Amino acid sequence: MASLLLPLLFAFLVWLAPAEGHNITAILDGFPEYSVYNSYLSRTKVCDEINSRETVTCLVLPNAAMSALAAKQSLAGIKNALRLLTLLDYFDPQKLHDIPQGTTLTTTLYQTTGNAPGNSGFVNITNLRGGRVAFAAAAPGSKLDSSYTKTVREVPYNLSVLEISAPIVFPGLLDAPSAASSNLTALLEKAGCKTFASLLASSGVLKIFQSAMDKGLTLFAPNDEAFKAPGVPDLKSLSSAELVTLLQYHALPTYTPKSSLKTTKGRIATMASTGAGKYDFSVVSRGDDVSLNTGVDTSRVASTVLDDTPVCVLTVDNLLLPSELFGGAPSPAPAPAALTPSPAPSPAKEAPAPSPKSKTPKRKHRSPPAPPTPASEAAPAGSPQSAADKVADEKSAAVRPLGTLVAAAAVSALAALASIL
């Protein structure tokens, strides 16, 4: 009986999922024949763009066809191709076969980028003889050489996933310029981040960032005002190793545009997150506003300077101060538990800190974060975690019972169903 119920339960939970917005990654996880396509959706973050749409049709390619398309292409080129395969309308097999006059142009995600000249962001769907439904780019000279093969998933009338036989491309779609060729220094200077740019150059961190630009890099560049703000620690008091760490703390080793930051949960590892310290931070998002909370301070993500897969450059209003450097505890702590001291928010910034202050143990630091102080101030006994970690734990603990409840409800519903059958 259980062996019968388990797949049913799984199907039921998957069926429940669209009620709170669809997750194309999770849907395609159930289909190994599209795993290459699915992995590129994640790497290019086109999955986040798809999930944010209410009405969408994904034309997916089987692994062999997707691998052939992706071979020797830049990630930016592959992203263009995936966006052209995402139709901003709902097409199930019925609707495909019933297209009025047998042909139509439909808009795609690629059209929304603003980079699509003419009608190149549209896809031509045409019913051919023998019931074949063919697809082509709307760009002139494109051939109808991709066909509908089968339906993969239908969530009427929000999300449809259809398999097609071949990619839809046109000349130029895949030759997106690689972000790896852009000049970071010039870009940062133009965006009002001259101080940050010169620190990157003088510390040698620029080279580290440049070599990461092929694989994935997200930069949070503090603007020049951020370095002059009251309460900013004196960077000259840092050793050169500490300065390198601080600068690396302003970067992620992954491509994470603002739309993806919004959906992240928990703490994010930075390029400084190796070795002894943790050097991570959490994201607080409210509507379109995204802030980064280091545990010491909070900084708003101000603007996007460059969003070119796999590189994203964003500006932030404040320096990101890792608690490992500015939290006020000695760095060479004997126990790993003492590594994360209680956060000392700077009064100069109106940090929207959601943490319940009453839970925070007695703090000595009320003033702006100071450079590491002598070994006298270890974390208070009996509080092995930082307040931020505690808050995170409490949050996930609060979420867990809900999931259990839903699962329990699903099980009882299925049991009822089984008894009827």
Ligand SMILES: *[C@@H]1O[C@H](CO)[C@@H](O)[C@H](O)[C@H]1NC(C)=O
């Ligand atoms: C499905 O589409 C309708 C209208 O198009 C919308 O109101 C609803 O929120 C959508 N549901 C999801 C899960 O996106």
Ligand SMILES: *[C@@H]1O[C@H](CO)[C@@H](O)[C@H](O)[C@H]1NC(C)=O
């Ligand atoms: C979508 O599902 C994948 C797992 O299949 C998960 O890793 C990801 O976090 C989910 N995305 C969202 C926005 O919930």
Ligand SMILES: *[C@@H]1O[C@H](CO)[C@@H](O)[C@H](O)[C@H]1NC(C)=O
């Ligand atoms: C789609 O392409 C076919 C073949 O090139 C063409 O005959 C048809 O007019 C196009 N459909 C639309 C709506 O442009």
Ligand SMILES: *[C@@H]1O[C@H](CO)[C@@H](O)[C@H](O)[C@H]1NC(C)=O
């Ligand atoms: C990048 O831009 C900076 C400032 O505009 C300039 O000094 C530098 O020579 C440029 N580097 C390269 C490799 O073009």
